Amino acid sequence: MTEAWSEREQLAADYVLGTLSAGEREAVERLAAEDAALAAMIEAWQRRLGPLDAAAPAVTPPPELWQRIAAALPDESAREGGASAGNVVALRRSLTRQRWATAAFGTLAAGLAALLLLGPSGLGFLALPGQPGRAPSEPVAEAPGEEQPRRFVSLLRRDPDQPGFLVEVDLARGEIRARPIAPSDPARLGAGAVGEGNRDYELWLVDRGEPRSLGVLPHDAGGHSLRLSVEQLGRAGPEAALAVSLEPAGGSPTGQPTGPVVFSGKLIPLPDPDAGGR
Amino acid sequence: MAGFPPRPTVSQGEVQLETTAPRQVSPGEPPNALAALLAACAAGERPAFAELYRASSAKLFGVALRILRRDDWAQDVIQDAYLTIWRRAADYRADRGSPMTWMITIVRNRALDRLRRERGDRSLDELTGSGLEPEDPAALAQVAAAGEGAGTRLVSCLGELDETARRCILAAYCEGYTHGELAAREGAALGTVKSWIRRGLIRLKACLDGAGPEAGETAR
Numbered sequence: 001m002t003e004a005w006s007e008r009e010q011l012a013a014d015y016v017l018g019t020l021s022a023g024e025r026e027a028v029e030r031l032a033a034e035d036a037a038l039a040a041m042i043e044a045w046q047r048r049l050g051p052l053d054a055a056a057p058a059v060t061p062p063p064e065l066w067q068r069i070a071a072a073l074p075d076e077s078a079r080e081g082g083a084s085a086g087n088v089v090a091l092r093r094s095l096t097r098q099r100w101a102t103a104a105f106g107t108l109a110a111g112l113a114a115l116l117l118l119g120p121s122g123l124g125f126l127a128l129p130g131q132p133g134r135a136p137s138e139p140v141a142e143a144p145g146e147e148q149p150r151r152f153v154s155l156l157r158r159d160p161d162q163p164g165f166l167v168e169v170d171l172a173r174g175e176i177r178a179r180p181i182a183p184s185d186p187a188r189l190g191a192g193a194v195g196e197g198n199r200d201y202e203l204w205l206v207d208r209g210e211p212r213s214l215g216v217l218p219h220d221a222g223g224h225s226l227r228l229s230v231e232q233l234g235r236a237g238p239e240a241a242l243a244v245s246l247e248p249a250g251g252s253p254t255g256q257p258t259g260p261v262v263f264s265g266k267l268i269p270l271p272d273p274d275a276g277g278r
Numbered sequence: 279m280a281g282f283p284p285r286p287t288v289s290q291g292e293v294q295l296e297t298t299a300p301r302q303v304s305p306g307e308p309p310n311a312l313a314a315l316l317a318a319c320a321a322g323e324r325p326a327f328a329e330l331y332r333a334s335s336a337k338l339f340g341v342a343l344r345i346l347r348r349d350d351w352a353q354d355v356i357q358d359a360y361l362t363i364w365r366r367a368a369d370y371r372a373d374r375g376s377p378m379t380w381m382i383t384i385v386r387n388r389a390l391d392r393l394r395r396e397r398g399d400r401s402l403d404e405l406t407g408s409g410l411e412p413e414d415p416a417a418l419a420q421v422a423a424a425g426e427g428a429g430t431r432l433v434s435c436l437g438e439l440d441e442t443a444r445r446c447i448l449a450a451y452c453e454g455y456t457h458g459e460l461a462a463r464e465g466a467a468l469g470t471v472k473s474w475i476r477r478g479l480i481r482l483k484a485c486l487d488g489a490g491p492e493a494g495e496t497a498r
Contacts, residue, residue: 005476005480005483009483010476010479013479013483016451017447017450017451017475017479018345018386018390018450018451018454018455019450019455019456019457019460019475020394021394021456022391022394022395025387025390025391025394026391029387043374043375046375046379046383047375047379047428048432048482048483048486049432049451050375050379050382050383050428051421051422051428051429051432051433052421052432052448052451052452053337053341053379053382053386054420054421054429055418055420055421055452056337056340056341056343056344056452057340057344058336058337058339058340059336059339059340059343060335060336060339061335061336061339061352061353061356062353065335065339065353065356065357066328066331066335068353068357069331069356069357069360069361070328072357072361073324073327073361073364074365
């Protein structure tokens with residue numbers, strides 16, 4: 001048995017196969033931009049399954065399609081700064097910078113204090129909508145023209161090659177979804193087995209060194225979903241990160257992390273799905 | 279800018295790429311001509327872009343249509359994809375696959391994004407298959423003919439899978455079926471379909487990566 005079938009491998013295969021939801025697809029794309037191993041797995045699956053495209057019959061598109069494309073080509077001068085191109089480029093740049101930040105981060109020893117060492121990620125000001133204390137039912141970022149991101153993704157890991165959870169934050173739905181994605185079973189990493197009654201993973205939002213509990217991750221297999229109130233997220237600065245600590249069963253008794261931080265990751269804003277089209 | 283600009287002067291030989299006939303421009307073929315066109319696009323050469331479109335749009339439109347089944351959506355996706363190709367032409371790396379594979383990936387991803395955005399799952403009525411039938415020898419022969427042996431290998435490894443797994447994998451890849459849609463079509467539970475596919479992919483990977491047909495059993 002040379003190589004285990006990891007959740008990451010499954011994610012890559014599912015992505016290429018095309019069975020993931022729109023949100024999951026975007027999450028995977030963002031992750032692949034900073035997780036070289038995941039990107040390589042995706043490429044490998046594209047190579048494996050690519051010959052299937054040969055059987056798609058060629059169909060000549062109507063001539064006016066070319067006219068539309070030609071008319072939509074950006075001006076020569078605006079090649080880098082075209083409307084939608086600009087965003088993509090900017091995002092890619094910020095991801096590149098973040099990759100450096102992550103690499104510099106190296107192995108996270110333990111303790112949330114370590115998160116303070118994270119420098120500015122270059123992501124720009126990342127304002128999670130909603131002021132602390134605002135009613136959770138108040139619509140989030142509904143204002144037209146509002147540019148604050150409503151969805152985020154985060155790859156929580158111990159070090160660059162050891163991802164533990166893929167977390168999606170959807171403020172519009174008020175939901176956090178965490179799915180285990182690990183080369184090895186994340187449950188084995190802590191002292192004492194998670195899921196056997198004595199330990200739990202607790203998810204934290206860490207903003208300016210201050211952790212706020214987002215809840216205990218359920219340990220059944222498959223996607224873990226947590227309800228999230230806007231109050232819990234409040235307003236997070238550009239360096240906001242997510243972290244998972246190992247806690248006594250049921251979560252930290254003190255409201256602050258008591259066990260070691262086993263995974264952490266930056267929050268990466270996702271573009272609004274409706275804004276990407278046209 | 280309207281109409282095709284004059285043909286570019288990239289090099290001779292590759293301009294018989296008009297793609298309306300069924301045979302040519304399978305992924306991986308002929309990479310040099312398309313790679314040269316992409317390089318010219320990266321340098322901002324619009325005529326090269328027009329030629330690239332001429333040489334590849336029928337194939338890409340076919341891929342988009344197979345997934346989306348709607349002409350208008352497929353056209354949107356193709357427009358979007360070509361603008362992306364123009365913008366990102368410099369990102370193409372020959373060592374990571376043929377130009378056609380690279381472009382098809384862009385189209386596939388956009389088509390799948392569009393499909394998922396429009397609706398999560400389609401109803402059973404909408405799922406009357408028009409794609410690659412798993413037991414259709416002609417279609418599989420086309421797959422087998424693609425690439426340098428990669429197609430043959432894929433077809434033989436697909437042959438090692440359970441029939442249901444093969445059917446599900448092909449419907450997912452070629453026609454954009456979700457797990458839920460596959461469950462509806464197969465009349466099986468969601469979890470069952472997922473585990474068919476998972477087992478199928480594990481065996482497929484083991485087989486394709488050179489370990490041979492039996493290796494899938496141990497890779498579990």
